Amino acid sequence: MTGMLDHLIIMPILLPLVSGAVMLLLDERRRTLKAGIGIVTTVTLLIVSIILLRQADMPLAGTGGSAVKVYQLGNWPAPFGIVLVLDRLSALMLVLTSVLGIASLLYALARWHRAGPRFHTIFQLQLMGLNGAFLTGDLFNLFVFFEVLLAASYGLVLHGGGVMRVRAGLTYIAINLTGSFLFLIGASLAYGATGTLNMADLARRVPTLASSDATMFAASAAVLGTAFLLKAGAWPLNFWLPTTYAAASAPSAAMFAIMSKLGVYVILRLWTLIFGTEASSLAGFGGEWLLFGGMLTIVFGTAGILASQSLTRLAGCSVLVSSGTLIAAIGTGSGAVIGSALFYLVSSTLGISALFLLVELVERLRDPGADVLAVTMEAYGEGDEDYPEDEVGVAIPATVALLGGSFIACTLLLAGLPPLAGFIGKFGMMAAMLKMDGPAVQPSTWILIGLLTASGLATVIAMTRTGISSFWARMDDSVPRVRVIEMAPVLCLLLLCLGLTVAGGPAMRYMEATTQALQTPQDYVTGVLSAPRAGSREGGSGP
Amino acid sequence: MELIFALAVGILTTSGVWLLLRPRxxxxxxxxxxxxxxxxxxxxxxxxxRVGAPPVLETTEAIDPALFTDPLPQALVLTAIVISFAMTALFLVVLLASRGLTGTDHVDGREDVR
Incomplete structure (x- = not known):
């Protein structure tokens, strides 16, 4: 296969970069044009990611292994050149990113994109950073893309202004800068120990390291792990997360739902790649830390959910529960558990995103002086009388019923109750956990299963409590104005989750194929390192 | 030289961590x-x-890698410097915004109440 399709891998990075740069040149008042460019870019991104997903899912001819598509930037072969690598896991994350991108952007078009300058540019750069981090095949470019998406996320946290956002943003930036330093220390230690930064090359070299170098690499893995766990929001590195996510505007927070999953993604990718092979003396390094760290995160998140007064904080704490569940599932090291965990990752990310968007609409049902609304109004610097939503008043019918129905759907998704997709993921994880230790189930596995159940129960309790006070115990009967463009993204995300339930079979097959590929890192390694250079057939000898 | 280098990194890190935990x-x-x-x-x-070794390979003669210093970390440092510089500048803006909005330069946005 040659031609344009080969270059498709780089599109998820180039597209948002170019459109973000173009929008930087446009005057701030041309909002309609910018919104149009933004929508076109994100929709194209979605189409590209789906094509890439289909490419990644094509089984390799003959061997039955998984195809790893490699794109050599600058046409230097790995490990000397920089490569982008597309496999099932990264393709899945790309699709998830672009889906969230479309939902958040549509929602923002209702009014949030007017709340501050350069929203569209920052948003596109955020997408670029995320896509790049999912695609990159070496450690240092992962750092660069992390920084791109973090820089954009600083802008998105602060978008709309106000004391609360600046205060949360200050902590957020300081924490993440420190995390970046840890990342750099870990990456350079890995380079010092192995002499390479390419992930595939790392996986090849680590099992053959001398014992002194292996110790150094273990130190590097621990430092890197700390940096990624900080991004993923593992306890005790997560006190910043609920505050920041609660302070951010609704579309930004919905986009951030995938940022904590990025930390999980990197841990999953590197851990299975480098420490997954049995041959290495470091096999399974840090697995217990992931397992118990994840369990503590679930405990912390569950307590946070029960203690939350406001809905935004509750949503922030469910991010923690979701991260904790995923980290603990990776820590079990069992392929079947990780497969279901990936399913859970998709459904919980969509659910949390929908909840963040929904929260702002639900808050409008409450007293206008309610906490989050107050911040919103402060951001506009204006009072009740000329509230921006009034200017285009296409209110949708049956608002309260729609909001309530979506709220119930979010609850079911996050708590993992049937019939929505959250149940399949959680049930699959539990079923796999019961089988993974053989006939006698380990005590730690029982605790993890108990925690998963308890976190679901706590979510139901907390959401029911908030739901009753928001929908049933309202003081006045005024119906809030909710515009179609605000409600549509929420409904789309929830419908996607419903689709995941209906198409549970194919989705689960994809996740299992993904896990299988993760468990055979040799395919990835040989795929990346032996990829031919483009155009090598006519040139022959390189420079 | 290794000792001086290690001491420099150690002292910078110590001071950095200590200052990072300060309230202003x-x-x-x-x-x-x-x-x-x-x-x-x-x-x-x-x-x-390495002292006195050039970082860039010459392509004219046969190459002995032992004569050269590793150029890759220098490229990494360059990238890291640029990124941390930009982030510091951005943080400075947020710091000023926080000072302006809250009226205090405390990291929590309010003074400790004793």
């Missing part, structure tokens, strides 16, 4: 800057310290 935003930003210097030096050190 300005101390935090200076702490972050010191930490970034320490990290940059550390990356540089990970390419092994």
């Amino acid at each position: 935003t300005f101390q935090v930003i200076i702490g972050l800057s010191l930490l970034s210097y320490a990290v940059n030096l550390f990356i540089f050190g990970m390419g092994r310290l």
